[in-house]
Amino acid sequence: VIKTGEQNDKNEEWTKLSRKHEIDVNHEKRHISIFGGKLTDCINVGEEVCEAVQQLGISLPEAKRKWYGEPDDVIRDEYLHQAHLMGLDELTPSGACEALSARLWRRYGAQAISLLETIREDPQMADPLIGGTDYVRCELTQAARREMIVTLEDFLRRRSKLALVVHHEELKNSQGLKDACEILFGKDAPERWEEYFGENSFFYEIKMNNKKFPQNQKNNAV
Incomplete structure (x- = not known):
């Protein structure tokens, strides 16, 4: 400049x-x-x-x-102590890239302590939102409370990155994601769902184009 x-x-x-x-x-x-x-x-x-x-x-x-920046060591040590006492890492989803205690601290810092309380009250909050992914259900409640998520695409592609690791059709058929949509958007959930998965969505157009022009036809045309 x-x-x-x-x-x-x-x-x-x-x-x-x-x-x-x-x-x-x-x-x-x-x-x-x-x-x-x-x-x-x-x-x-x-x-x-x-x-x-x-x-x-x-x-x-x-x-x-x-x-x-990262919270003080005193806060981190208290978080890890509580996580150890409740056996948090034993709830780590199968195939996860890192222990659950490490993931929650890395992503949420001091806010992870409140997530521990959420999991204590309901251990199922440590379950993956969608099977085979690292994103657990308590993270969704955190997002609903603290993040201004206005579209399903925003949640899937930028906040949780789920759209980057899970196939589109699998997301569409996921009951966990449908539940998440209800939590995030309330009465607007059907509209937000249709906006992302409906026939007028960008992803539906891509799907239709792929059906019209299979990969082998594309290769022959080149």
Whole structure:
């Protein structure tokens, strides 16, 4: 990003220019604009934005509180202690890539402690949402409480990654996923289901095209 009035040094590598962020503050309109930057620099960008917000006269509650990164070792040790006492890893789904205690901590940090309580109350909450996957049912309740999931595609492709490891037809026939849809979307569940699996969906169109043009016909046409 090049500020207004700056000259571009032709000897400077262009990739450095494209990855440098700049924050512009319009004090008159009380407006902040962020230009450029990269994902790995998000903490620095965020800190600069916080400073700019305070310059505009807006106080930030707990401005110095560390909100990112893994929780303190004390919290992790307490979580692992509770997980050990309840035999959490014995509930790890068959074929899982990692122990259940490791998965929940890696994905949810301190929030994983509340998931332990959910599993204590109902051990079936440690069962896979769909057989053969690592995503367990208590993670769904966590997603429903804390994440703004608005479409089934959002849940399957970005939040849980289930669409990346399970065939489309298997997802469509999964009772666990139908239950998940009810929990996530309530009265809108049928609409969200039809949006993803119905005849007007993107995936249905792909399926129909594959039937019209089998792989061998595609190869012959090339």
